[in-house]
Amino acid sequence: MLSMNNISRVYRSETIQTHALRDFNLQVDAGEFVAVTGPSGSGKSTFLNVAGLLDEFNEGEYVLDGTSVKGLSDDDLSRLRNEKIGFIFQNYNLIPDYSIYDNVDMPLRYRGLSAKQRRNRIEHALELVGLSSRHSYLPSQLSGGQQQRVAIARALAGEPKVLLADEPTGNLDSLMARQIMDLLKTINKEGSTIIMVTHDPDQAREVNRNIQIIDGQITDYSIYAPVEQAPI
Numbered sequence: 001m002l003s004m005n006n007i008s009r010v011y012r013s014e015t016i017q018t019h020a021l022r023d024f025n026l027q028v029d030a031g032e033f034v035a036v037t038g039p040s041g042s043g044k045s046t047f048l049n050v051a052g053l054l055d056e057f058n059e060g061e062y063v064l065d066g067t068s069v070k071g072l073s074d075d076d077l078s079r080l081r082n083e084k085i086g087f088i089f090q091n092y093n094l095i096p097d098y099s100i101y102d103n104v105d106m107p108l109r110y111r112g113l114s115a116k117q118r119r120n121r122i123e124h125a126l127e128l129v130g131l132s133s134r135h136s137y138l139p140s141q142l143s144g145g146q147q148q149r150v151a152i153a154r155a156l157a158g159e160p161k162v163l164l165a166d167e168p169t170g171n172l173d174s175l176m177a178r179q180i181m182d183l184l185k186t187i188n189k190e191g192s193t194i195i196m197v198t199h200d201p202d203q204a205r206e207v208n209r210n211i212q213i214i215d216g217q218i219t220d221y222s223i224y225a226p227v228e229q230a231p232i
Protein backbone atom coordinates (compact mmCIF):
# COMPACT_ATOMS: atom_id res chain seq x y z
CA MET A 1 0.00 0.00 0.00
CA LEU A 2 2.77 2.34 1.02
CA SER A 3 6.47 1.88 0.61
CA MET A 4 9.29 4.21 1.62
CA ASN A 5 12.84 3.37 0.68
CA ASN A 6 15.80 5.34 2.03
CA ILE A 7 13.76 8.51 2.38
CA SER A 8 15.61 11.56 3.68
CA ARG A 9 14.02 14.85 4.63
CA VAL A 10 16.50 17.59 5.48
CA TYR A 11 15.45 21.02 6.70
CA ARG A 12 18.13 23.60 5.96
CA SER A 13 18.55 27.06 7.38
CA GLU A 14 21.59 29.33 7.02
CA THR A 15 23.32 27.90 10.03
CA ILE A 16 21.94 24.42 10.64
CA GLN A 17 20.56 21.46 8.83
CA THR A 18 18.24 18.99 10.48
CA HIS A 19 17.76 15.47 9.21
CA ALA A 20 14.11 15.07 10.18
CA LEU A 21 14.08 11.70 8.36
CA ARG A 22 17.24 9.81 7.42
CA ASP A 23 17.43 6.60 5.38
CA PHE A 24 13.88 5.95 6.43
CA ASN A 25 12.45 2.60 5.33
CA LEU A 26 8.90 1.43 5.88
CA GLN A 27 6.43 -0.86 4.17
CA VAL A 28 2.79 -0.78 5.22
CA ASP A 29 0.43 -3.42 3.84
CA ALA A 30 -3.20 -2.87 2.95
CA GLY A 31 -5.39 -3.40 6.00
CA GLU A 32 -2.71 -2.74 8.61
CA PHE A 33 -3.20 -0.50 11.63
CA VAL A 34 0.24 0.91 12.47
CA ALA A 35 1.03 3.04 15.52
CA VAL A 36 4.00 5.41 15.34
CA THR A 37 5.64 6.44 18.60
CA GLY A 38 8.84 8.25 19.53
CA PRO A 39 10.10 11.25 21.46
CA SER A 40 9.17 14.83 20.59
CA GLY A 41 11.23 16.08 17.66
CA SER A 42 12.07 12.58 16.42
CA GLY A 43 10.42 12.99 13.00
CA LYS A 44 6.91 11.59 13.48
CA SER A 45 5.10 14.61 12.02
CA THR A 46 7.58 14.84 9.17
CA PHE A 47 6.95 11.18 8.39
CA LEU A 48 3.17 11.69 8.36
CA ASN A 49 3.52 14.82 6.21
CA VAL A 50 5.71 13.04 3.69
CA ALA A 51 3.41 10.00 3.70
CA GLY A 52 0.42 12.31 3.17
CA LEU A 53 2.10 14.23 0.33
CA LEU A 54 2.02 17.43 2.37
CA ASP A 55 5.80 17.67 2.54
CA GLU A 56 8.57 16.88 0.08
CA PHE A 57 11.55 14.64 0.60
CA ASN A 58 15.13 15.08 -0.55
CA GLU A 59 16.22 11.54 -1.29
CA GLY A 60 14.79 8.08 -1.66
CA GLU A 61 11.68 6.58 -3.17
CA TYR A 62 8.09 6.70 -2.01
CA VAL A 63 5.46 4.54 -3.68
CA LEU A 64 1.85 5.16 -2.62
CA ASP A 65 -0.68 2.57 -3.78
CA GLY A 66 1.35 1.77 -6.89
CA THR A 67 2.32 5.34 -7.81
CA SER A 68 5.89 6.57 -7.39
CA VAL A 69 5.64 10.06 -6.00
CA LYS A 70 8.98 11.44 -7.06
CA GLY A 71 8.87 14.14 -9.74
CA LEU A 72 5.08 14.54 -9.77
CA SER A 73 3.76 18.05 -10.39
CA ASP A 74 1.95 19.89 -7.60
CA ASP A 75 -1.35 19.30 -9.39
CA ASP A 76 -0.70 15.56 -9.64
CA LEU A 77 0.32 15.47 -5.98
CA SER A 78 -2.90 17.25 -4.95
CA ARG A 79 -4.97 14.87 -7.01
CA LEU A 80 -3.19 11.83 -5.57
CA ARG A 81 -3.54 13.18 -2.04
CA ASN A 82 -7.21 13.89 -2.49
CA GLU A 83 -7.84 10.44 -3.93
CA LYS A 84 -5.74 8.26 -1.65
CA ILE A 85 -5.29 9.95 1.73
CA GLY A 86 -7.59 10.79 4.62
CA PHE A 87 -6.24 12.97 7.42
CA ILE A 88 -7.23 13.10 11.07
CA PHE A 89 -5.60 15.76 13.24
CA GLN A 90 -5.24 16.29 16.97
CA ASN A 91 -7.22 19.54 16.72
CA TYR A 92 -9.91 18.10 14.40
CA ASN A 93 -9.40 20.94 11.86
CA LEU A 94 -13.09 21.35 11.17
CA ILE A 95 -14.31 24.49 9.46
CA PRO A 96 -16.02 26.39 12.31
CA ASP A 97 -18.77 28.11 10.31
CA TYR A 98 -19.67 25.07 8.22
CA SER A 99 -22.29 22.62 9.44
CA ILE A 100 -21.23 19.06 10.31
CA TYR A 101 -22.77 17.97 7.01
CA ASP A 102 -20.80 20.53 5.00
CA ASN A 103 -17.59 19.64 6.82
CA VAL A 104 -17.96 16.00 5.82
CA ASP A 105 -18.74 17.14 2.27
CA MET A 106 -15.33 18.89 1.99
CA PRO A 107 -13.29 16.07 0.39
CA LEU A 108 -16.16 15.27 -1.97
CA ARG A 109 -16.08 18.59 -3.76
CA TYR A 110 -14.24 18.73 -7.08
CA ARG A 111 -14.54 14.98 -7.50
CA GLY A 112 -17.15 14.83 -10.20
CA LEU A 113 -19.65 13.03 -7.96
CA SER A 114 -23.35 13.57 -8.44
CA ALA A 115 -25.31 15.35 -5.71
CA LYS A 116 -26.92 12.03 -4.82
CA GLN A 117 -23.60 10.19 -4.57
CA ARG A 118 -22.28 12.93 -2.32
CA ARG A 119 -25.35 12.81 -0.10
CA ASN A 120 -25.14 9.03 0.17
CA ARG A 121 -21.49 9.12 1.16
CA ILE A 122 -22.00 11.88 3.74
CA GLU A 123 -25.00 10.15 5.29
CA HIS A 124 -23.19 6.83 5.40
CA ALA A 125 -20.08 8.36 7.00
CA LEU A 126 -22.10 10.24 9.63
CA GLU A 127 -24.06 7.10 10.41
CA LEU A 128 -20.84 5.14 10.87
CA VAL A 129 -19.59 7.59 13.51
CA GLY A 130 -23.03 7.84 15.15
CA LEU A 131 -23.69 11.50 14.40
CA SER A 132 -26.47 11.41 11.80
CA SER A 133 -28.76 13.38 14.08
CA ARG A 134 -26.24 16.22 14.39
CA HIS A 135 -25.72 16.94 10.71
CA SER A 136 -26.97 20.52 10.91
CA TYR A 137 -24.99 21.47 14.04
CA LEU A 138 -21.87 23.60 13.99
CA PRO A 139 -18.61 22.08 15.29
CA SER A 140 -18.66 24.36 18.37
CA GLN A 141 -21.95 22.76 19.42
CA LEU A 142 -20.29 19.35 19.77
CA SER A 143 -17.93 17.87 22.36
CA GLY A 144 -14.28 17.27 21.45
CA GLY A 145 -14.91 13.56 20.98
CA GLN A 146 -17.87 14.26 18.71
CA GLN A 147 -15.82 16.75 16.71
CA GLN A 148 -13.15 14.13 16.21
CA ARG A 149 -15.83 11.70 15.04
CA VAL A 150 -16.91 14.30 12.46
CA ALA A 151 -13.29 14.58 11.34
CA ILE A 152 -13.16 10.79 10.99
CA ALA A 153 -16.40 10.85 8.98
CA ARG A 154 -14.91 13.54 6.75
CA ALA A 155 -11.80 11.45 6.16
CA LEU A 156 -13.85 8.33 5.41
CA ALA A 157 -16.24 10.10 3.05
CA GLY A 158 -13.36 10.47 0.61
CA GLU A 159 -12.93 6.64 0.66
CA PRO A 160 -9.17 6.94 1.10
CA LYS A 161 -6.66 4.13 0.70
CA VAL A 162 -4.83 5.24 3.83
CA LEU A 163 -5.96 7.13 6.92
CA LEU A 164 -3.19 9.20 8.52
CA ALA A 165 -3.95 10.22 12.09
CA ASP A 166 -1.74 12.63 14.05
CA GLU A 167 -2.45 12.07 17.75
CA PRO A 168 -6.19 11.74 17.17
CA THR A 169 -6.93 11.39 20.88
CA GLY A 170 -4.33 13.91 22.11
CA ASN A 171 -6.95 16.48 23.17
CA LEU A 172 -9.52 14.05 24.57
CA ASP A 173 -10.21 12.68 28.02
CA SER A 174 -9.68 8.96 28.48
CA LEU A 175 -13.31 7.95 27.94
CA MET A 176 -13.60 9.84 24.66
CA ALA A 177 -10.15 8.63 23.63
CA ARG A 178 -11.37 5.08 24.20
CA GLN A 179 -14.38 5.67 21.96
CA ILE A 180 -12.22 7.12 19.19
CA MET A 181 -9.78 4.18 19.40
CA ASP A 182 -12.70 1.73 19.21
CA LEU A 183 -14.06 3.57 16.19
CA LEU A 184 -10.67 3.53 14.45
CA LYS A 185 -10.34 -0.19 15.17
CA THR A 186 -13.78 -0.84 13.69
CA ILE A 187 -12.90 1.15 10.58
CA ASN A 188 -9.65 -0.80 10.28
CA LYS A 189 -11.50 -4.15 10.61
CA GLU A 190 -13.71 -3.03 7.76
CA GLY A 191 -10.65 -2.67 5.55
CA SER A 192 -9.09 0.78 6.03
CA THR A 193 -5.33 1.03 6.37
CA ILE A 194 -4.48 3.33 9.28
CA ILE A 195 -1.22 4.95 10.37
CA MET A 196 -1.52 6.76 13.69
CA VAL A 197 0.99 8.82 15.64
CA THR A 198 0.37 8.47 19.36
CA HIS A 199 2.01 9.25 22.69
CA ASP A 200 -0.07 6.58 24.39
CA PRO A 201 1.79 3.26 24.76
CA ASP A 202 -1.44 1.41 25.52
CA GLN A 203 -2.89 2.51 22.19
CA ALA A 204 0.29 1.47 20.43
CA ARG A 205 -0.08 -2.03 21.89
CA GLU A 206 -3.63 -2.45 20.60
CA VAL A 207 -2.86 -2.32 16.90
CA ASN A 208 -1.07 -4.59 14.39
CA ARG A 209 2.31 -2.94 14.64
CA ASN A 210 4.09 -0.30 16.68
CA ILE A 211 7.05 1.37 15.01
CA GLN A 212 9.26 3.71 16.97
CA ILE A 213 11.06 6.65 15.37
CA ILE A 214 14.17 8.10 16.97
CA ASP A 215 16.30 10.76 15.30
CA GLY A 216 14.50 10.35 11.99
CA GLN A 217 14.94 6.60 11.78
CA ILE A 218 12.83 3.61 12.67
CA THR A 219 14.52 1.99 15.61
CA ASP A 220 12.00 -0.51 16.81
CA TYR A 221 9.29 -2.75 15.42
CA SER A 222 8.41 -3.79 18.92
CA ILE A 223 5.05 -5.40 18.34
CA TYR A 224 3.67 -7.20 15.39
CA ALA A 225 0.24 -8.82 15.19
CA PRO A 226 -0.78 -9.87 11.71
CA VAL A 227 -3.82 -8.39 10.02
CA GLU A 228 -6.74 -10.63 11.04
CA GLN A 229 -9.10 -9.99 8.21
CA ALA A 230 -8.44 -9.62 4.52
CA PRO A 231 -8.83 -6.00 3.44
CA ILE A 232 -11.58 -5.10 1.02
Ligand code: ADP
Nearest residue numbers: 011018019020039040041042043044045046047
Ligand atom coordinates in the same frame (compact mmCIF):
# COMPACT_ATOMS: atom_id res chain seq x y z
P1 ADP B 1 7.91 14.99 15.96
O1 ADP B 1 6.65 15.02 15.20
O2 ADP B 1 8.39 13.61 16.27
O3 ADP B 1 7.87 15.84 17.18
P2 ADP B 1 8.98 16.54 13.75
O4 ADP B 1 8.80 15.72 12.54
O5 ADP B 1 8.00 17.63 14.00
O6 ADP B 1 9.07 15.57 15.01
O7 ADP B 1 10.43 17.19 13.72
C1 ADP B 1 11.62 16.45 13.40
C2 ADP B 1 12.80 17.41 13.38
O8 ADP B 1 12.70 18.28 12.25
C3 ADP B 1 12.88 18.30 14.60
O9 ADP B 1 14.24 18.50 14.91
C4 ADP B 1 12.26 19.60 14.14
O10 ADP B 1 12.78 20.69 14.85
C5 ADP B 1 12.66 19.64 12.68
N1 ADP B 1 11.66 20.33 11.84
C6 ADP B 1 10.38 19.95 11.66
N2 ADP B 1 9.75 20.79 10.82
C7 ADP B 1 10.66 21.73 10.46
C8 ADP B 1 10.64 22.88 9.59
N3 ADP B 1 9.54 23.22 8.92
N4 ADP B 1 11.75 23.62 9.48
C9 ADP B 1 12.88 23.27 10.12
N5 ADP B 1 12.99 22.21 10.96
C10 ADP B 1 11.89 21.44 11.12
Ligand code: ADP
Nearest residue numbers: 039040041042044045167169170171198199200
Ligand atom coordinates in the same frame (compact mmCIF):
# COMPACT_ATOMS: atom_id res chain seq x y z
P1 ADP C 1 5.38 17.06 18.85
O1 ADP C 1 4.34 17.13 17.79
O2 ADP C 1 6.59 17.86 18.58
O3 ADP C 1 5.68 15.66 19.27
P2 ADP C 1 3.33 17.70 20.78
O4 ADP C 1 2.77 19.06 20.80
O5 ADP C 1 2.58 16.61 20.15
O6 ADP C 1 4.77 17.80 20.13
O7 ADP C 1 3.68 17.24 22.24
C1 ADP C 1 4.35 18.08 23.13
C2 ADP C 1 4.63 17.29 24.40
O8 ADP C 1 3.41 16.91 25.05
C3 ADP C 1 5.39 16.02 24.07
O9 ADP C 1 6.64 16.05 24.71
C4 ADP C 1 4.54 14.89 24.57
O10 ADP C 1 5.28 14.04 25.42
C5 ADP C 1 3.40 15.52 25.32
N1 ADP C 1 2.13 14.95 24.82
C6 ADP C 1 1.44 15.34 23.74
N2 ADP C 1 0.34 14.63 23.56
C7 ADP C 1 0.31 13.73 24.56
C8 ADP C 1 -0.58 12.69 24.94
N3 ADP C 1 -1.68 12.39 24.25
N4 ADP C 1 -0.28 11.96 26.02
C9 ADP C 1 0.82 12.24 26.73
N5 ADP C 1 1.70 13.21 26.43
C10 ADP C 1 1.46 13.94 25.38
